[in-house]
Amino acid sequence: MVSDVHGNAEALARAGDGADALVVLGDLIDFVDYHDHSKGILGRVFGPEKVGIFAELRRGTRRADTASYIRSLWDGLADARSVVEEAVLEQYHALFSAMSAPTYATPGNVDSPQLWPRFAGDGVHVLDGEAAEIGGLRFGFAGGGLAVPGVVRNPNAPWFPYVRTEEDMADALDRMGQVDVLCTHIPPLVPELTYDVVARRPEWGSRAALDKIHRERPRWSVFGHVHQPLARRVRLGHTECVNVGHFQRSGKPHVLNW
Template sequence: MRVHVVSDVHGAADALARAGDGADALVCLGDLILFLDYADHSRGIFPDLFGVANADRMVELRTARRFAEARALDRELWAGLDRRDAIERAVRKQYAELFAAFPTPTYATYGNVDIPGLWPQYARPGTTVLDGTTAEIGGRVFGFVGGGLPTPMHTPYEVDEEEYAAKVAALGPVDVLCSHIPPALPELCYDTVARRFERGSTALLAAIRSVQPKYALFGHVHQPLVARTRIGRTECVNVGHFNHTRTPWALQW
């Protein structure tokens, strides 16, 4: 059995269409949408609406953790515009391309920048969406936990710690624990390019220590200080920033 795993697709529909080649199934750990590409500021919903110069400024402010100024710039740019309508139209366009690229079968959960309410309109037969639930793939139980925890970024699918922990607890024993965000270990949460810690989950960390799945797979941190480590018997793996690598991580048994 061979399963390919991707995370942080961020608009890479062309590469996503090839991500299942040679695999029995594809697992996607979310962040399909590209709002603003920190490596190429000309790509994404934000520069399409407001231009590259404003994208440069927004990245500069966020990278410097000047979040109050970033929010002020955001309010200035959106003044007089229907934010909800503009974003939904752009997201729908990306979702139509991305969901059409998923191979069969695909098992997917949400990232923190995704909009779960739109997924049922685009997920085709052969794509199973899971969040706080499990699926058996090749005789192994995979548990899925989507979304992220609250941050100053206020991304679309952030849930409070209690709700997130309840989703983790609902899984029970699993062989492979799949989430968008990492467990709360500093070395897994630090982004060496953004120079900041991303939010990791203490509930995931507790579940790994208690259940000891064979693997804990996640993404979210694009340039992690450490891409993989062990917690007891569990191999913890950041499967990579797919928008950059264009290469899935392979799990074989």
């Protein structure tokens, strides 16, 4: 199991070695590489200096300044949307080619799920709001992040993160039915799982996922999204909750045995 791959195709190619299946919980794209500003889509397009400025703004609390700065960068390109899609497709070709068969994958917020059908098949199963049987257990998948209430998406933006309302997340969780392993990109809404100790702020967590855990008591809840969580494991009654990322940096998959 891996999450938050962010472009690490080399390690992804080894992640399924010796396993019956590979589970990928999203964030395949390396859009902004906060560890190496020369990498990622922004680094490739704008260079490390400008990415460094963006990263510094992103760490602050002035969201309007961050949005204004990144908008000024995109406005300097003749066709920013085509530039981004070309870069995303290039990464996806490498990443999906690296997946071993069988792979069961759901997108994260740093993904373009509308492009995923191009890469499904040949042992790669894309699921979102669906379930699959793996090794006699029922795995349910729900991808994406959560939309910020009240934030209106700019229709002219060159790229959109995959986010959904909590209501839409709840619907996806309901559609999959009762499962043994709940697979989401974002964690359930538990403070120890959502707080990032490096960013020093809570990240997204799903109330609907937490409610499903309390209501249906799956054996495991697995997820990623929070790169440096306060706690990687928390037990909620019968359910073991595990953050299986940050694969881009660790290069090590989480192994689930039963």
